[in-house]
Amino acid sequence: MNRFFVEPALVAEPEVRLGGEIAHQLSRVLRLEAGDHILLLDGLGFEYEVELSAVLRQGKSDTASGRVLEKRPAGGEPRLRVTLYQALLKGEKFDVVLQKGTEVGVSRFVPILTERCVGQAARPDRWKKIVREAAEQSRRGKLPELMEKPLKLAEALDRIKTEGQTAFMAWEEEQAINFHLLPAGLTELGILIGPEGGFSKKEAELAQNAGVQTLSLGKRILRAETAGPIATALALYQSEDL
Numbered sequence: 001m002n003r004f005f006v007e008p009a010l011v012a013e014p015e016v017r018l019g020g021e022i023a024h025q026l027s028r029v030l031r032l033e034a035g036d037h038i039l040l041l042d043g044l045g046f047e048y049e050v051e052l053s054a055v056l057r058q059g060k061s062d063t064a065s066g067r068v069l070e071k072r073p074a075g076g077e078p079r080l081r082v083t084l085y086q087a088l089l090k091g092e093k094f095d096v097v098l099q100k101g102t103e104v105g106v107s108r109f110v111p112i113l114t115e116r117c118v119g120q121a122a123r124p125d126r127w128k129k130i131v132r133e134a135a136e137q138s139r140r141g142k143l144p145e146l147m148e149k150p151l152k153l154a155e156a157l158d159r160i161k162t163e164g165q166t167a168f169m170a171w172e173e174e175q176a177i178n179f180h181l182l183p184a185g186l187t188e189l190g191i192l193i194g195p196e197g198g199f200s201k202k203e204a205e206l207a208q209n210a211g212v213q214t215l216s217l218g219k220r221i222l223r224a225e226t227a228g229p230i231a232t233a234l235a236l237y238q239s240e241d242l
Helices: 020-029 093-104 124-137 153-163 201-209 224-238
Strands: 003-005 015-018 037-041 046-056 063-073 081-087 108-113 166-170 188-193 213-215
Touching: 003 124, 015 020, 020 046, 020 063, 081 093, 081 224, 093 108, 093 124, 093 224, 108 153, 153 188, 153 201, 166 201, 166 224, 188 224, 201 213
Parallel strands: 003 037, 081 108, 081 188, 166 188, 166 213
Antiparallel strands: 015 063, 037 046, 046 063
């Protein structure tokens, strides 16, 4: 059944009216008709099975309507809530982090600025679209949170301390530490990933002084855009929550 994230207010009543990109997808791409069923997700953890009553193709103003048949808890969410603090990257590499991180199970994305960042400016509208489409494709029950304004590394460390998160920084100079040291029963985890040039020794020491443990992701050096999703997958696997 096709899945779409919508604003919670849209599914607050039994009768649902859809327009814009979703109506275009229903009418032009999926070619759905009255009587077909779709799932609408409110991004808060609930899904709504909807029977379409009309799908109207009207040029650039396609519309659709339907009726909610059932509201139920949405699945697809890990028990371990991972916040990925990802340094901005060059070109479209940050887009890859958002897409693959969402598919794997990241709960919150926080872009950060570090010494060796040479990346793009923030593009929140594009980023939100990438996260939403990846969440729909991977059958997530909630939309991952996305901080629109990048934080400096020191600000991110302050946030980690304020929230009381257990946090790890992936650092290529670290040798002995890995995700086997995750505490049992952990529900919140922060993972910090650097830019193409990695974190500097000064930044690693800053993180360590803030109570963040540096760790190795293995014997091979990963690309900046793949390290975050892989680190998340390792953490979720270790916590039996992948």
